[in-house]
Amino acid sequence: MNLESLKQPVYNIIADYNKSVEDRLTAVCEFLKSSVDYYNWVGFYFRNGDKEELKLSSFAGEPTDHTIIPFGKGICGQVAVSNKNFVVPDVKAQDNYIACSINVKSEIVVPLFLKGENIGQIDIDSHAVDPFSEEDERFLEFVNEKVAEIL
Template sequence: MSFENLKPEVLKIVRNSEISEKQRLTEVCNLLQTTIAYYDWVGFYFANYEGKTLHLETFAGLPTNHAVIPFGKGICGQVAESNANFVVPDVEAQDNYIACSISVKAEIVIPLFKNGKNIGQIDVDSNTIDPFTKEDEVFLVWLNEEVTKIL
């Protein structure tokens, strides 16, 4: 399914006010993880600025031991500090990488902004080396813009 075809599906989930915000985020994760072949794990982390940590709220894929990530640690922690998208074609080439699974080969992390503040991020892991394109990045930025409307 193309990203353009996924957009109405995402909007249908995000705009479903009959279920909780957390359930909507979980359904978005499930949609992406089951629809896009190289999205093997999808999760939303949210920032705790007092503790300078990220907390995993919802995800689809195998469970991870990394439910709390300090700012600056790993790809997600770096995005919490940089406020910038981070695409990692090959995780083995990264010095500051936290392995969530030995099968993960690539990662893309896009920050979530609410009223100009980085409140969290969407994290996507792939078991394929270098699968992410500019289209993935553009789609995930759009998705995050839609998600922040319900937060």
């Protein structure tokens, strides 16, 4: 999969100012899920006001019970604290993992920064073991940079 070829369509979705920010975020999630065969769940979590927790925003995939995630809990909560990308090749090997589905085998979470502050993240679950590469990380950093421009 050449993720580079997905940059322009993502940019086009983000640049559609006729739609609300929420609708554009949902469209990005749906586009990524349908375009990358190993992206089985795609969602954005954002800091929930002044609370030390993340709140699920837009997503594409199976509904999840994990709409609020405390900082430090699970992969998403750890990224909220570390401010660093977190790639989990095999979720079974992680002690601090929140299972969203029995089908999830791996996960990648990339923080989203606005004016240097970590305000959220993009979270992707896969039903495959170890599908994520450095190319995924760079691509998702690009996605988050574009998303930050409309927040």
